[in-house]
Amino acid sequence: MKARDVIPHSANEIYDRIGRPGQTLALNLFGFRNRRRIAAWTRYLGEVAPTERMPREEHVRLVEERLRGLLIHAVRTVPRYESLTSLLSHLEDPSSDAYALLTEFPVVTKQDVKENLESYLSRDPGPGKIVKTKTSGTTGTPFTTYMHDKTFTDMDALWWRRNVWSGYRNGDWIARLVGEAIVPLSETDPRKPWRVSWVDRRLYLSTWHLTSDNAHAYLDVLEERRPAFIMGYPSSLEILAAFASEAGRTLDWSPRAVWYSSEMMHEHQRELVGRVFGAPIVGLYGCAERVVSASQCEEGRFHLSLVDGFVEGQFDRLPLRQPALVTTLTNRVMPLIRFDLGDVIDVAHDETCPCGRTLPIMRPVVARAGDWLVTPSGRRIAPAGLTLVFKDLPGVRRSQIEQLDERTIVIHLDADEEAIAPASALLEERMGHLVSGEMEIRCVRDTELEMSATGKVQFVVNRMRSNEAPEGAPAKLTK
Ligand SMILES: [Zn+2]
The missing domain is CATH 3.40.50.12780 (ANL, N-terminal domain)
Structure with a gap:
């Protein structure tokens, strides 16, 4: 059967080599395709x-x-x-x-x-x-x-x-903070970690270059361009919001809505993102x-x-x-x-x-069936419940819970060195309480959390479950 990939890989390689003006041109040309797609979507949604x-x-x-x-x-x-x-x-x-x-x-x-x-x-x-x-x-x-x-x-x-339901109108600007490598990964410290497409009114922000040093550049461009919407993975939105919050920066712009997809939006993420961007958070x-x-x-x-x-x-x-x-x-x-x-x-x-x-x-209980913790006594703890443990942890940008074996949980924290000790103490206490003292809980500093190919961080990774199922098979679930 002949079928083409929706986005051919070779296009990405060429894109990386043509420099910022070339990349901006490419994204604007791509914008014409987007406009045709939006017209087709609008027709179908009417039907x-x-x-x-x-x-x-x-x-x-x-x-x-x-x-x-x-x-x-x-x-x-x-x-x-x-x-x-x-x-x-x-x-x-x-x-x-x-x-x-x-x-x-x-x-x-x-x-x-x-x-x-x-x-x-x-x-x-x-x-x-x-x-x-x-x-x-x-x-x-x-x-x-x-x-x-x-x-x-x-x-x-x-x-x-979803965008139309939350008030999108033709001509609105959208900021995107998703996995697209719109700034080449080889540029380790870009001065402008974004690209702009005027044709379809997109501000592409790079999820891959967010650091505490350049977070201000992201926030500056958002305030300058004032997009009507910002969309992103919950973890990407969380990290940008955490940088703003840590810097004590109040934005003088709010989008009409924050859109997210691809991951669950956990309660602690929702609270932070909602507070920083001051807008309703709408999922897909x-x-x-x-x-x-x-x-x-x-x-x-x-x-x-x-x-x-x-x-x-x-x-x-x-x-x-x-x-x-x-x-x-x-x-x-x-x-x-x-x-x-x-x-x-x-x-x-x-x-x-x-x-x-x-x-x-x-x-809204959607989660990958494999993403829970299993205690030695057989309790399954869903990620949604675990998010409470992570509320109000100063200095923690992102976190990931990894169950190594029946009795060991490692919590990876993306945070500055000085934030680790106080956060660890709180987490070990709260988490220990949740698992009724049945498991050993260790916190480690990890600024490079395990990401999938699209740049998403999985909140809970259970090594035991991924070992028991053959690769690619859906996690088993018995009722
Ligand atoms: Zn409804």
Whole structure:
């Protein structure tokens, strides 16, 4: 199959060699592509807008109809599902229950798809250019998903919808603090650790060059350019906010909202980022496989997008499974069905949102299933609970908890030398209390926390769990 990467690697190498004026030009040219994409996203969001406020019974019918079409397509054209041809006559009967028929399909793991990729690809995906996306590999080896270019764009639109919900208007400036290496990594101390694209109004800030020495340069450019929004990984936003807070600097600019994605925003991060930037913090849930997504509305609830994929248990038609099983409603190239994403997704059936949208509400407990600590007595401690331990620790920029074995936790602290001793004393006491004295807790100074290829820091790393599962396999979870 011919498929192109969404961003070819060779482009990055050329980019690094052309210097700041060349890089600025490249980003501005790229800006034209972004403008076309935003126009396409806006069109798609217009098409799906009626689903935002449909009565819920209509949601159930709409999803069932798409699910039926997708399952028929899979049985007919995807080798993995050939053995299910006996289901075809049932699926084609419009009075049959497509949700019940879905459960006749096998649960699919990432490992299985990787080992048998060809058998998961449709022989007749329909017309259109095919692209592939890869997961970053934070929790294992990268996973590749193939899809039509149109599907990719539409799924991007659903991520963009979060921005629209929080007040984005055409022409607004956006500051970005994500993993893009827009300033070459070979420049160890750039005077201007950012690039500007006027075409699509982006201020690209480098996440890779943030130090206590140049944090002021970042804050200066934000005050000077006054973007309407700032987006970033929670850990990147946290580190910039921590520098501002440590320097006692009050910004004379606030964005309309702070956008985050890719990681959970922990409570201690939210408190700091909210205080420094003085704006609402709005999240997004998505996956590189582009099967399901959710956006946070102005009332703070996460709404599933509905039209991209189906989470088993999102309506009360099927039980909720953990980690969630998801089925695409859109990808006809590589239709992932009952796919074990490795994420915990909890849906609140009985809640309604004051924003008026009827889209299913997802409770914000999303975390990689492998990211918890396990105590010797078998308690599992979720990262969300651990964040409390890190509240009000002076001088600590970022932190990471690593469970080495059954009885040992190492806490890595990105902080100045003099902040380590007082922070360690507090952490060892609080953390010891949380694990009921069952474990040894050590704090170490570590200014270079383990990052994934996209520059994200994982808050909790459990070496025991990553040892027990083969690389790339979803963490096992039993209920
Ligand atoms: Zn809402």
